[in-house]
Amino acid sequence: MKKMADFDKESFKTEVKNNVKILYRRDIEEATPQMIYQAVAYSVKDDIIDRWIETHKEYKKQNAKKVYYLSMEFLIGRLLGNNILSLGYYPQIKEALEEMGFDMDFIEDQERDPALGNGGLGRLAACFLDSLSTLGYPAYGCGIRYRYGMFKQKIKDGYQYEVPDDWLINGYPFEVKRAEYAVEVKFGGYVRVEQKEGRNHFIQEGYSAIRAVPYDLPVVGYGNNVVNTLRIWDAEASQEFNLESFDKGEYSKAVEQANLARTLVEVLYPNDNHISGKELRLKQQYFFISASVQSAILKFKETNDDIHNLPEKVVFQLNDTHPTVCVAELMRILMDEEGLDWDEAWDITTHSCAYTNHTIMSEALEKWPIELFSRLLPRVYQIVEEINRRFVLKIQELYPGNQDKIKSMAILYDGQVKMAHLAIAGSFSVNGVAKLHTEILKKRELKDFYEMRPEQFNNKTNGITQRRFLAHGNPLLAKWLNENIGEGWITDLSQISKVKVLVDDPKYQQEFMNIKYQNKLRLAKYIKENNGIDVDPDSIFDVQIKRLHEYKRQLLNILHVMHLYSELKENPDMDMYPRTFIFGAKAAAGYKRAKLTIKLINAVADVINNDASIEGKIKVVFIEDYRVSNAEIIVAAADVSEQISTASREASGTGNMKFMLNGAPTLGTMDGANVEIVEEVGAENAFIFGLSADEVMKYEREGGYNPWDIYNSNQNVRRVLTQLINGMYSPDDPERFRDLYDALTKEDIYFILKDFDSYAEAQRRVDAAYRDTSAWARMAMMNTACAGKFSSDRTIEEYVKDIWHLKKIKVDLPK
Numbered sequence: 001m002k003k004m005a006d007f008d009k010e011s012f013k014t015e016v017k018n019n020v021k022i023l024y025r026r027d028i029e030e031a032t033p034q035m036i037y038q039a040v041a042y043s044v045k046d047d048i049i050d051r052w053i054e055t056h057k058e059y060k061k062q063n064a065k066k067v068y069y070l071s072m073e074f075l076i077g078r079l080l081g082n083n084i085l086s087l088g089y090y091p092q093i094k095e096a097l098e099e100m101g102f103d104m105d106f107i108e109d110q111e112r113d114p115a116l117g118n119g120g121l122g123r124l125a126a127c128f129l130d131s132l133s134t135l136g137y138p139a140y141g142c143g144i145r146y147r148y149g150m151f152k153q154k155i156k157d158g159y160q161y162e163v164p165d166d167w168l169i170n171g172y173p174f175e176v177k178r179a180e181y182a183v184e185v186k187f188g189g190y191v192r193v194e195q196k197e198g199r200n201h202f203i204q205e206g207y208s209a210i211r212a213v214p215y216d217l218p219v220v221g222y223g224n225n226v227v228n229t230l231r232i233w234d235a236e237a238s239q240e241f242n243l244e245s246f247d248k249g250e251y252s253k254a255v256e257q258a259n260l261a262r263t264l265v266e267v268l269y270p271n272d273n274h275i276s277g278k279e280l281r282l283k284q285q286y287f288f289i290s291a292s293v294q295s296a297i298l299k300f301k302e303t304n305d306d307i308h309n310l311p312e313k314v315v316f317q318l319n320d321t322h323p324t325v326c327v328a329e330l331m332r333i334l335m336d337e338e339g340l341d342w343d344e345a346w347d348i349t350t351h352s353c354a355y356t357n358h359t360i361m362s363e364a365l366e367k368w369p370i371e372l373f374s375r376l377l378p379r380v381y382q383i384v385e386e387i388n389r390r391f392v393l394k395i396q397e398l399y400p401g402n403q404d405k406i407k408s409m410a411i412l413y414d415g416q417v418k419m420a421h422l423a424i425a426g427s428f429s430v431n432g433v434a435k436l437h438t439e440i441l442k443k444r445e446l447k448d449f450y451e452m453r454p455e456q457f458n459n460k461t462n463g464i465t466q467r468r469f470l471a472h473g474n475p476l477l478a479k480w481l482n483e484n485i486g487e488g489w490i491t492d493l494s495q496i497s498k499v500k501v502l503v504d505d506p507k508y509q510q511e512f513m514n515i516k517y518q519n520k521l522r523l524a525k526y527i528k529e530n531n532g533i534d535v536d537p538d539s540i541f542d543v544q545i546k547r548l549h550e551y552k553r554q555l556l557n558i559l560h561v562m563h564l565y566s567e568l569k570e571n572p573d574m575d576m577y578p579r580t581f582i583f584g585a586k587a588a589a590g591y592k593r594a595k596l597t598i599k600l601i602n603a604v605a606d607v608i609n610n611d612a613s614i615e616g617k618i619k620v621v622f623i624e625d626y627r628v629s630n631a632e633i634i635v636a637a638a639d640v641s642e643q644i645s646t647a648s649r650e651a652s653g654t655g656n657m658k659f660m661l662n663g664a665p666t667l668g669t670m671d672g673a674n675v676e677i678v679e680e681v682g683a684e685n686a687f688i689f690g691l692s693a694d695e696v697m698k699y700e701r702e703g704g705y706n707p708w709d710i711y712n713s714n715q716n717v718r719r720v721l722t723q724l725i726n727g728m729y730s731p732d733d734p735e736r737f738r739d740l741y742d743a744l745t746k747e748d749i750y751f752i753l754k755d756f757d758s759y760a761e762a763q764r765r766v767d768a769a770y771r772d773t774s775a776w777a778r779m780a781m782m783n784t785a786c787a788g789k790f791s792s793d794r795t796i797e798e799y800v801k802d803i804w805h806l807k808k809i810k811v812d813l814p815k
């Protein structure tokens with residue numbers, strides 16, 4: 001058995017060569033880069049496995065309480081580099097590979113991003129797993145092994161095209177299939193009631209059965225030998241049942257099951273903050289929840305004999321409402337399979353489940369037609385009925401005769417199952433993801449629930465892992481930090497505040513900005529190779545990367561670029577610091593307006609980038625296929641972080657934290673975690689603009705505002721609006737952007753015109769501030785220095801203390 005301290009370069013090299021032979025029947029000289037990557041990954045995996053086994057022995061020995069983080073999405077990003085970093089021999093492997101004639105970055109680039117998530121919510125789950133392992137807390141991530149992850153984005157003629165993400169095409173070296181832990185999941189059919197031993201037994205019959213097969217991915221803690229598990233479920237046809245069906249001549253049932261197995265985990269729904277009420281989506285949810293809860297209970301029983309103690313050993317954290325069927329599925333198992341009565345089962349369930357809310361966007365609140373829900377999950381639906389009946393009774397007891405309360409809180413209403421209400425009824429904890437967000441939940445969205453049970457509500461401000469987004473993504477800054485403040489920040493980000501003593505020193509300022517410059521060169525190279533555009537590394541890199549959504553207001557950003565360009569054309573001598581506006585964003589495949597916004601950004605880029613008369617003072621770049629791996633490169637190179645959502649709409653944001661950590665001040669609204677970023681770094685080290693959340697919500701209560709008031713009184717706004725429909729950016733089809741024009745002038749529900757002037761003014765402040773090199777360096781450094789709070793390690797410690805109550809585990813490797 002190999003141990004961390006014993007990393008031996010020569011045996012590593014031998015192992016890599018050997019792996020190439022075993023895997024591909026080739027000598028290393030004939031191996032492709034992909035083969036080398038696989039061979040390296042397998043030898044890293046070898047080291048991980050030992051730690052993985054030891055970790056789980058320790059959990060068993062201590063009968064440790066575990067958190068099951070249930071999530072439809074885990075946007076983990078590439079694993080090779082991070083795993084090596086966590087094992088503690090990144091420099092050694094880099095050196096070994098160099099001696100073999102390979103470049104580490106190039107080998108890492110061979111790995112496909114496992115893109116099993118959309119955006120913020122999925123990436124948060126991945127950061128949480130990283131922190132759980134690094135802090136030594138027992139945890140499982142439970143999710144779905146989508147055959148196709150988030151689509152790859154191609155830009156052709158300025159439009160987005162979606163290409164399937166066949167991430168498993170070469171095999172994924174870090175996963176382990178655990179066929180021995182497969183379980184069965186049942187869909188459809190009907191429920192028969194049988195009286196036995198004085199109580200009712202509920203038996204589901206005529207169902208379709210699917211075999212859920214787990215694949216485990218290691219989650220490697222940083223420098224501590226702890227390896228947790230991300231368990232993703234694959235669906236297979238339930239073989240035994242098939243044969244039985246054939247015997248009975250139930251051919252069509254067998255075919256139906258095989259088809260369901262094939263389609264169930266086929267693809268991740270590429271919607272972010274938007275519901276698509278598709279039947280298959282609900283099937284996916286129940287599939288992975290039933291499998292995960294079954295396997296958690298089996299695991300619990302290995303070391304416990306009284307099911308009543310479940311809440312002492314297991315906590316299920318629901319990542320938004322997507323896993324909410326967990327509440328009813330756990331009830332079903334406890335009653336139908338463990339033989340408990342309702343009250344016992346309810347007590348256990350409501351002490352085991354906790355729910356995190358990630359959104360207040362009404363179009364993202366999950367509801368399912370009862371007709372569909374009950375057809376697909378007949379037994380689970382019966383249980384939801386009973387949960388609802390008892391919950392409504394409780395509401396009536398508290399508020400006799402108050403129909404409004406029932407309307408706003410019932411789980412079943414108007415023919416729908418309201419998943420958030422089920423989650424709240426079945427959980428002991430409900431949390432939001434930033435202070436402002438949690439306040440809005442308490443005061444507005446979930447007001448009635450809060451008033452009924454205030455102690456249930458709590459805030460857990462999001463965080464990000466500094467291991468991926470600094471140690472791995474920004475190696476130059478990481479090295480600088482190690483040299484100047486020590487390595488403690490890697491596992492204790494509060495220590496990064498030590499940078500504060502350096503912020504006024506010209507020598508350190510220069511070093512810091514020089515690192516930024518090197519990172520801008522790296523990004524410029526990436527942009528040249530991937531977009532064919534030359535960008536000036538001396539210009540301000542102004543970056544907005546996130547999912548394309550109207551509330552995130554990429555449209556405000558590009559309208560301002562159009563404005564700036566018009567100003568420059570009118571006044572060629574205008575004093576402006578050269579700026580590169582960088583965008584990266586995927587639009588949900590069916591989200592027309594979002595896709596049109598991408599086209600607009602590219603159309604504006606085309607005009608501006610090809611206008612020699614402005615001497616390159618403005619460049620616009622849309623980076624194709626924004627994803628975790630290129631985020632690491634983009635964030636490290638940013639000068640300005642665009643976080644410009646309509647106040648009250650962005651629950652937290654986490655990109656904002658990545659930029660701050662990497663020394664880019666926020667240009668943003670007082671929304672989500674921006675509020676707390678400003679609290680930490682000081683308003684003088686950010687560029688804040690726009691309506692406050694209270695102001696936005698007040699307008700909304702009053703039925704909105706009138707965009708024509710702005711149109712009439714603001715010449716700059718009028719000019720860019722006109723450019724949307726006069727063909728300036730669409731000479732071949734002047735009507736192309738009409739829909740954007742209409743959205744802005746009819747209702748402007750995202751307050752883009754309303755915030756336009758304030759945003760333009762904040763942009764002028766950025767321009768002015770950047771010219772003072774030393775003051776800017778200080779501001780950038782202050783952002784890094786004040787980012788300590790935004791480590792996901794801090795977030796996880798809060799979840800552990802307030803919700804999960806886990807104990808840290810130490811893992812030693814046998815000598």
Ligand code: 26Q
Pocket residue numbers: 118119120121122124269271272273274275276277281358359364366433462650651652653654672
């Ligand atoms: C639901 C049903 C059907 C299909 C798709 C969905 C779906 C999928 C993804 C609904 C929502 C999401 C994702 C939501 C999300 O990413 N929310 C973000 O969560 C982050 C982490 O807490 C916050 O920082 C962001 O502010 C929030 O937008």
